[in-house]
Amino acid sequence: MYEQSLARRGFVADPSQRRAVERLQRLFEEWGAYKARRNTALKRLLVKPPLPKGVYLWGAVGRGKSFLMDAFYLCVPLVRKRRVHFHHFMREIHRELEGL
Structure with missing residues (x-):
């Protein structure tokens, strides 16, 4: 897909x-393995896998960080997920900190 x-x-x-x-591919595979280990209610109660x-991506402007995160987001098979750009995320954090 990347190519x-x-x-x-x-x-x-x-x-x-x-x-x-x-x-990111390793994280995707680790997440799949994690979900497989917790696929039943009994396993969720008995097994607490880590x-x-x-992944934290950093780099200069124009290096493709947003491109990679957008592609990763589209591949993650979760219903509840949210894609937030770093700058918007930091604004949210600062707003929440001001409210403390």
Whole structure:
């Protein structure tokens, strides 16, 4: 999917971006394994597997962070999910901190 998306948009592959894609792929697989271990009510009560750790992407403007996150978001098979750009996320955090 990554290669196809790059080609469709006329983007050039970047080694740093490729590493980020590999890490996002691992997170996707870890999440799938986590959900499989908790697929019944009994397992949810008895088994407390550790949650997969998230991914933090950073880099200069125009490196493809939003592109990667948008693609990842579309692939995640969750009903309840929310995609928030970093700047909007930080505004939300500051608003909540002001309310404390």
